[in-house]
Amino acid sequence: MTHPLSPPLREIYLSETSDRELFNHIASELEQGLGGTWTAQINGLDQRYWDLVVEGQTITLHLEHYLGIMLLVEDADPNWVASERFWAVVRRLQTD
Numbered sequence: 001m002t003h004p005l006s007p008p009l010r011e012i013y014l015s016e017t018s019d020r021e022l023f024n025h026i027a028s029e030l031e032q033g034l035g036g037t038w039t040a041q042i043n044g045l046d047q048r049y050w051d052l053v054v055e056g057q058t059i060t061l062h063l064e065h066y067l068g069i070m071l072l073v074e075d076a077d078p079n080w081v082a083s084e085r086f087w088a089v090v091r092r093l094q095t096d
Contacts, residue, residue: 033089
């Protein structure tokens with residue numbers, strides 16, 4: 001796991017498994033844990049990109065067939081990403 005005080009984060013790996021059921025579970029837990037609204041849900045054969053807007057910040061839950069499941073946080077405020085609230089949810093969701 002990358003520490004929140006490391007150089008700016010771009011992605012946070014949650015699982016090496018690219019299982020769609022696990023992705024749906026993580027999405028539900030993210031929404032409940034952080035609050036927020038899904039603004040986009042793009043589903044392809046080997047990839048998924050879902051954008052969650054929380055407190056004006058957009059994070060993207062991404063499933064990639066060969067890479068697993070990750071959060072893309074490059075567009076979010078680094079201070080928000082470093083918050084204890086955010087990391088408490090992330091730590092709960094990391095499976096690997």
